[in-house]
Amino acid sequence: MKQSQAVDTTVDLGGISLRNPVLTASGTFGYGTEFAPFLDLRRIGGFVAKSLTLEPRVGNPPPRIAEAPSGMLNAISLENVGVEAFISEKLPAIPEGVTVIASAFETDIDRYAEVCKRLTGVPRIAGLEINASCPHVKSGGIEFGQDPAVLGQLVRTARQATSLPLLVKLSPNVTHIGEMARVCEGEGASGISLINAVQALEVDPETRRPLLANGLGGLSGPAIRPIALRMVWQASQAVSIPICGIGGIGSAADAVKFLLCGATAVQVGTSNYLQPSIAADVADGLVAYAERHGIPRIRDLVGALEFPGR
Amino acid sequence: MKQSQAVDTTVDLGGISLRNPVLTASGTFGYGTEFAPFLDLRRIGGFVAKSLTLEPRVGNPPPRIAEAPSGMLNAISLENVGVEAFISEKLPAIPEGVTVIASAFETDIDRYAEVCKRLTGVPRIAGLEINASCPHVKSGGIEFGQDPAVLGQLVRTARQATSLPLLVKLSPNVTHIGEMARVCEGEGASGISLINAVQALEVDPETRRPLLANGLGGLSGPAIRPIALRMVWQASQAVSIPICGIGGIGSAADAVKFLLCGATAVQVGTSNYLQPSIAADVADGLVAYAERHGIPRIRDLVGALEFPGR
Amino acid sequence: MAEAIWEVSAAGAVPIRAEAEVVRNVSEGPSSWRLVLRVPSWPGFRPGQFAMLSAGAQQAARRTDPLLPRPMAVYRAETGVDGAEVEILYKIAGRGTALLAEALPGQRVAIVGPLGRAFPPPRSGERVIIVAGGTGIASVYELAARLAGAHPVEILFGARTASDLMALEDFEALKIPLQVATEDGSAGVRGLVTDLLESALEASAPGSGRRIYVCGPTAMMRRCADIAAENEVPCIAALENAMACGFGVCLGCAAPLREGGYALVCRDGPAFDAASIDWERLP
Amino acid sequence: MAEAIWEVSAAGAVPIRAEAEVVRNVSEGPSSWRLVLRVPSWPGFRPGQFAMLSAGAQQAARRTDPLLPRPMAVYRAETGVDGAEVEILYKIAGRGTALLAEALPGQRVAIVGPLGRAFPPPRSGERVIIVAGGTGIASVYELAARLAGAHPVEILFGARTASDLMALEDFEALKIPLQVATEDGSAGVRGLVTDLLESALEASAPGSGRRIYVCGPTAMMRRCADIAAENEVPCIAALENAMACGFGVCLGCAAPLREGGYALVCRDGPAFDAASIDWERLP
């Protein structure tokens, strides 16, 4: 069986055509070029760039990161180069043939829309992801993605602001992820990305302070994978728009789990820090998995989980 | 400094007087006697027994457990000996001087209340914990602890059913843990226990099935500790009734973190499986910590976290 | 002869918890390893009991992944001057056992044991047939050793291929009749061990009673249970469900019973009357 | 002499990622360890650059705790026939380094490097004073080695006590003037290394310029920065913030700048003009 039929790895993520379903997650892959020494970006489906705000933003004071069991905490906040510098400086540096998804991140809905507008029509940007895990200043620090009404308004406004495929990245810090997914679908989102980091706190028992200068932070990495898989599965039961699965992915087996739970594509996040070529390894591993199981198209795995009693 | 003043380890957990703040968590410590070979139960503050239903219950089919990064998943469901067998067979086997907290767990509110009634007035039971992470049959599988109205009704009814100190064990699968804590306080709960296991899913990529026969399960262990610390801190900001902190505790340092975040006592769960004498080690370690830091009363640590900007 | 047979009273040896020193940890063939631990206050054990071992050696710094300990049969234990040497025979099945195989002499492995109920001993005069395969071979050595010379006993091993057989020499040294069946014929006869069992039952007269003990893959145990039932021979099966605690508190190791409900493999077993198990619902 | 001085152009050696074999990993005194890794396609490095090392040896089975790699200065590297031998000098500070100390020859440690910008070289004729303490000593060896014989240079080490000093003999072998200050007087003079720095600045005439390089605990670096500013001497400080990635993508290693905003220690440093850092806000 050496001469296996080539596996079809292409997927359509809400109008974004991907070479393969392995993307990298916003905030864990910089603006793409940083990984040039470690992997050929054309080996992966594409990448989601660091979330952009209208103006360049300075982040939180250090310490911004801390380790946790099988995970890490971060409180980077809004630090980014701003939408203009991204377009004029970062995008041109990305090799041809690499699929770029831009990410938007703001403190009020109008500014979100403005970021989406500016990114629309820019060559090289294949789609937008709006990060709804940002605290909404007007709702007293509640995340946009934690309130169905606010989320609905955000998605509606962003949808009007851009003609690009629009992914909404949901917050995991909610009671009913399916409800949030339905809001996105109802307001015309092209797809859903989940999960973002889980709100968390780590404490130094010696100094009696949080390990992060900001106090709270986001937990990411393998620790959250079982939570992410549950949410992806729940969202996939609630909506029919495509889902991009995120959370602790560090191997092709992990990626397969997300596909089985209903994700059309996946994003590798924290693992990029540990092993900067990991996303390409995951993509290659998916092909090996498909060959081993005689699966002609990777997308045949999507939602193929045999869930008991269904 | 060898002759240190003895550290005062006693705490009052909503009317339950504890020798020290280290309890063990429901479902991880059986009915107490199973640990006799490994530790003297009088070295810990007490234990919360496996959750009880009115009638003995058979649990889920196997596999019921699976491993996850720095954690485990379980779907044991309601398996327990039932309230009567607990009172007549299990309680008498527990050595004198051991503080026992019974846990109630049911599928509708009236049955919860009935379990609470039966456990009231039974000698040896120092307090009740009601587990609100159980799916509410009438709400279509939503957990009691996921809906403020249902939770309020549960706590009100349970409060009327018993004169014992009443702890409410909250579900972590909610958007606003502080809101749930306030509901409990408003309905007269003596205290709050949190967190229960986080709803999660693990998948076997080879069989394409969930690892648990039940599909979904609860994630526990060190992986969830940063989430638990965040929720305990948020709850402590929302209410003034005492909190019992739970989630991934495996050392005295971990316990200190929970106390700093506002927990009056803690419960050791999954770690009991790895190291059956761990709860006593944590209790001893708390004393060592207090001595090292010159803290006369362990309870002085409660809520002593220096949170930035407060 | 009474001394050779063990008690299965509920109150067996009180289990201990120790950070035991690795005395030896060596590969014996492709995937079979032998670990010897020095356990200072080992209280002894009875055939069929097991221990929970940490996944990998304890390191200077605590690592929380993998988290759970792994159940392993106590293969053999010898009490000496500075505690007992407890032997474990294991195969590399996944992460936990792969890490265990890296534990070096002098390093420490956390152990909790002995746990579980022993195999019920045969009745006086009963002819014993031990059937084992896979990691189940490790679970029956002490049983065979205690019965050897004291009871009429024979052993039947099944494996996919010769190299899957563990510790064959130890069993041969017991001087008990031993037959092997491999699926590829690379050792013993080609075929299934359950065929050997059928022949053995045919060859032996019911006489003063016969008894089967089996430990191995679920399919093997289920088939043995069927054969035993057809021949009306009592059959004891030692199950190998996944475990978290090993002493009856997590309720994770449930085995479905034919009469309904579940037994806990760690507390009510691992050895069960094969007829009591609902084999269809055992994962 | 030009060859002895390195380039700091932005485009340095392209970093590599390897699972490098441990050649040697030995304790040198109470908490100081020396690790030698064989790295096949090592592209060379410049003084001040670092690498990200996995916390502990890679094991047969992947463990996800601890998760993040640890930043470590490249102490020295020698290119031979089968790749370079890359040397790391480290102290056991917590879990990651405790696990690293257990890596045995033949085992593998994942490495990503070289990373970061090099120390800017001194200008021709500049008199160099290197100040180091704690793990910072590891960061300045290559700097001292490249300057030795090519530049007027002296070294000042500070420590709490004698046994905290790492690799003293390596530095002595460079035949550069070296002074030590310990807080308990157990080696060199009793006192702070910053006192030595003040004396050294008093003793040396401004002449054709002076330059300070410092790497050590934050308090030491901050005080050096103050002394340098008072004396109007340029001072380069190499920071040691916690890191997750090491190559500018996680934004975790932010160092607050006096002019406002943050620099990334891994990308814009680790070496910075000490006057540009807002020492008060550095954790």
Ligand SMILES: Cc1cc2nc3c(=O)[nH]c(=O)nc-3n(C[C@H](O)[C@H](O)[C@H](O)COP(=O)(O)OP(=O)(O)OC[C@H]3O[C@@H](n4cnc5c(N)ncnc54)[C@H](O)[C@@H]3O)c2cc1C
């Ligand atoms: C009472 C008892 C006694 C045992 N005695 C021995 C023994 O003496 N020697 C020996 O080598 N093994 C024995 N086992 C099996 C051993 O526990 C498993 O092989 C081990 O837990 C696998 O761990 P792992 O991390 O290497 O594999 P994992 O990565 O956990 O799993 C690898 C594969 O093994 C399966 N598996 C996981 N846990 C178990 C389990 N407990 N039983 C069976 N399959 C499992 C998984 O589903 C997976 O397919 C015994 C099990 C029990 C319950």
Ligand SMILES: Cc1cc2nc3c(=O)[nH]c(=O)nc-3n(C[C@H](O)[C@H](O)[C@H](O)COP(=O)(O)OP(=O)(O)OC[C@H]3O[C@@H](n4cnc5c(N)ncnc54)[C@H](O)[C@@H]3O)c2cc1C
């Ligand atoms: C560019 C750079 C070069 C370095 N070079 C060396 C070197 O050559 N040799 C050496 O021994 N160390 C060096 N360090 C420091 C080293 O990275 C830390 O000591 C190590 O990460 C601690 O890991 P741990 O798991 O052992 O300790 P942890 O358990 O992570 O922490 C133990 C203690 O160290 C502190 N700590 C954690 N990470 C760091 C860090 N990155 N820097 C300083 N303190 C930290 C923690 O706050 C805690 O107090 C360097 C750091 C940087 C950023």
Ligand SMILES: Cc1cc2nc3c(=O)[nH]c(=O)nc-3n(C[C@H](O)[C@H](O)[C@H](O)COP(=O)(O)O)c2cc1C
């Ligand atoms: C340091 C860091 C920075 C992040 N920044 C962003 C961001 O700017 N925008 C965003 O949508 N998600 C951000 N994330 C979240 C990740 O994209 C991802 O959703 C999360 O980390 C879970 O995936 P993982 O477990 O694979 O890391 C960040 C995560 C980390 C660890």
Ligand SMILES: Cc1cc2nc3c(=O)[nH]c(=O)nc-3n(C[C@H](O)[C@H](O)[C@H](O)COP(=O)(O)O)c2cc1C
């Ligand atoms: C196997 C298992 C069974 C559990 N059963 C119960 C239960 O019956 N009632 C309950 O309130 N919590 C139960 N829990 C939850 C624990 O009490 C605890 O809240 C949770 O595991 C988090 O703590 P940990 O991370 O220390 O384990 C169970 C947990 C596990 C792992």
Ligand code: FES
């Ligand atoms: S393994 Fe925990 S009850 Fe059996």
Ligand code: FES
């Ligand atoms: S360590 Fe990640 S940006 Fe510096």
